[in-house]
Amino acid sequence: MPGPGPLEPNLWSKLQFLSDPVCTCCGSPFEIAVEEGQLCGACLAQPPVYNRARAALVYGDVSRDLVLALKYQGRRDGLSLLSGWMASAGRDLLAEADVIVPVPLHYFRLVRRGFNQSVWLAAGLSRASGVPMSVSILKRARATPTQGGLSAEGRRRNVQGAFRVRKGKQVKIKDQKILLVDDVLTTGATAEACSRALKRAGASCVDVLTLARVAAPRSVAI
Ligand SMILES: [Zn+2]
Numbered sequence: 464m465p466g467p468g469p470l471e472p473n474l475w476s477k478l479q480f481l482s483d484p485v486c487t488c489c490g491s492p493f494e495i496a497v498e499e500g501q502l503c504g505a506c507l508a509q510p511p512v513y514n515r516a517r518a519a520l521v522y523g524d525v526s527r528d529l530v531l532a533l534k535y536q537g538r539r540d541g542l543s544l545l546s547g548w549m550a551s552a553g554r555d556l557l558a559e560a561d562v563i564v565p566v567p568l569h570y571f572r573l574v575r576r577g578f579n580q581s582v583w584l585a586a587g588l589s590r591a592s593g594v595p596m597s598v599s600i601l602k603r604a605r606a607t608p609t610q611g612g613l614s615a616e617g618r619r620r621n622v623q624g625a626f627r628v629r630k631g632k633q634v635k636i637k638d639q640k641i642l643l644v645d646d647v648l649t650t651g652a653t654a655e656a657c658s659r660a661l662k663r664a665g666a667s668c669v670d671v672l673t674l675a676r677v678a679a680p681r682s683v684a685i
Pocket residue numbers: 486487488489490491502503504505506507681
């Protein structure tokens with residue numbers, strides 16, 4: 464692939480950045496202008512387990528290529544640019560965070576792939592903000608099939624109980640504000656499963672920051 468980064472140069476300008484107004488809680492974009500501090504219908508009906516979620520980019524054709532290059536080809540060029548965008552989109556969250564926690568891969572997948580792209584993004588955020596990162600707090604206790612192609616409910620079931628706070632780490636997160644970092648937020652099932660584990664272990668707040676997110680509102684189980 465030519466060019467200095469994981470995208471063709473002409474595609475960088477086609478990336479769609481998320482901008483206000485967004486839901487104060489889940490960060491999904493509103494299509495119409497609303498007053499600051501508004502919640503979307505889904506968050507009013509059923510608040511997510513995490514406190515707030517923010518993302519830099521709308522997940523679409525161009526940002527998908529960026530994420531796939533990061534995730535499956537291990538392209539690290541442009542990484543500081545990506546984490547810079549995330550730092551900007553999540554500045555309020557970063558300002559309050561005590562520790563940055565990347566969404567973990569299961570051990571087998573980590574060994575097979577050789578890297579965890581969420582750790583790379585989290586490390587970039589940590590460098591940019593000075594907030595420490597920890598990869599030893601959360602673990603994926605169960606290898607789950609990839610979420611692609613699953614419905615919202617299927618995704619929820621797939622990751623239910625898949626994440627655990629490692630033994631002995633409860634004391635490290637008790638009453639702490641955690642910033643959970645992942646590459647993409649789709650239905651939010653993974654973010655919620657991680658947040659549930661962290662809050663059960665004593666975290667006072669879990670915010671979520673991703674590189675990209677789908678623009679659609681959260682789907683709420685009825
Ligand atoms: Zn919302």
